[in-house]
Amino acid sequence: MIKSKCNITHNSSDSTLTLLSKQTLIIYRYIDVLFMADMKIVFLGTSAAIPTQKRGLSSVVIKRAGELLIFDVGEGMQRNFLQTKLGINRKMKVFITHLHIDHCLGLLGFFQTISLLGRTKKIDIYGESRLREFINENFRIINITLSFEIAVHVIDKEGVIASEDDYQISCCRADHSVPAFSYCICEYPRPGIFNIKKATELGIPKGNLYRRLQNGEDVVVDGKLIKSNEIVGPKRKGRKIGISGDTRPSSELKNFFDSCDILVFESTYIHDYQNKAIETFHSTSAEAALLAKESNCNKLVLTHFSSRYNDPTILLDEARTIHNNVDLAEDMKTFYIPYAE
């Protein structure tokens, strides 16, 4: 293949094409970027129940195209949040998996702090019904007033809970000792690959028509209809990220997390503590890995480690015997999420 390509560059007409390709690559990249969103996961707290010297209580942030999607706000999260410089006034949604204190207490201090720092934009918060009471009663008793509006959305059923132009967030009941939800961020499919060579051959002028074609519109050039699907390939699937919260593995979650690009799954114990995991409605790293494998998840990131594990490598090693793409969350660690295609 490489040799064949080299030969092409020695053909005069193909030389023109190569030149074109360089130019068009830039144009194509410009068009493609219009439909891309940078996305990364930043862990702000990775310890279960009790914080350790290295690990704070649960919180994970997905930064997507300038918006922050925050999953759980354990006590002390605000301190790591400020250090990451993720931005106090970005568009923001907060999702609480369940109302155990190590997953929600930090919400109050976090809101107070970003208020003191001058946030103005509304925050949408999602969780089970007691979340509203938790926020309202504390605001009343401690007399908290904020510089921004908050809208609490009570989740009363599974399914889509938030939608934007290019993604949606859905939830599924988790299997924990109290009402709990797992979440998925699913991007809508984005436009397919733009065939610059063909567009050039058809004499379509570069610029706005390229963008319209890429966006699925048919266009007319010199009186001739050019259909979008002549130039643009089949839609490319968006990314899917799963966040388990605290849960036992379950067949419902296996379906819910089907084909995630990255699955963030709780991994409180190693297999030796299987009974403890069952008793406390948590998962072992082996169970997390098995679920990720059976769900065809591309990558698994383990988090929510019991404070008994000073070094959670033991959890990683266990999971890697089952799934071939596993990593450990750490406080302040960032995972970038590229497009698969």
Add this chain to the structure above:
Amino acid sequence: MIKSKCNITHNSSDSTLTLLSKQTLIIYRYIDVLFMADMKIVFLGTSAAIPTQKRGLSSVVIKRAGELLIFDVGEGMQRNFLQTKLGINRKMKVFITHLHIDHCLGLLGFFQTISLLGRTKKIDIYGESRLREFINENFRIINITLSFEIAVHVIDKEGVIASEDDYQISCCRADHSVPAFSYCICEYPRPGIFNIKKATELGIPKGNLYRRLQNGEDVVVDGKLIKSNEIVGPKRKGRKIGISGDTRPSSELKNFFDSCDILVFESTYIHDYQNKAIETFHSTSAEAALLAKESNCNKLVLTHFSSRYNDPTILLDEARTIHNNVDLAEDMKTFYIPYAE
């Protein structure tokens, strides 16, 4: 003086005395220790309103003879508490200065954590009336159950709020934007210096009689009454530690903190922010130092620094122009509190 002492060892009768002194020093030390309590202050959070990379939210612990007296529990305090290894099951009293979120939110997580770690002993908690509602409502909504009992004591007036055999804790209204209290730990006077030489001369047998005399009892030796005050000097004053919480300086606090061995006073701003301090009901480091000086406090420890001061040395320098014994609190820093006499 040193030369004179050296000479004594060459005099035969004085040599006996010297020998006696060595022996009796041990005995005396043993007797004295019975009436001594080791005491230290450990700062667990020293930042005002917003935590910084180096400083957590307000909390200070006084460890006295195995008991922990905790003043405020800002968010994240539990993490530093666990690191200090102060002990999760010690006798413990918690005092909340006021119900601003940065001074009380950590109470809930702290209790949850020491419960998970197996605490069994009751905790007494002191604060204004909303404190009870804050605890009860959160326990109800988040469904917190603890492994130990808590007793909330609502403070409704100034004065003594807790007493033990050898110390008491009193409170005074602070001048803040919400109901707030400052606290003092005052040890009762302890027995005076035991005159071993005289006890030896009077032929009092070492042991229990020494202890009884030291404790203020008169005793009979060989039919002869020996009064305690013949052997034991005047009582020595106990230590006094003051904790300001958030406040403007005031004449009431100046009286309340009179002659503290150590005064821990909030120092949110430098003098340049005097107007800001007035507006937000806080103190500057100059004001803290002036109050400590006018109260004849031996040592001043500044804490509760605005997050604008990456390095709070500027606050220290300002205070040292007014008071000659000032230090800065830092997270995890310990100050030992020796007896003055």
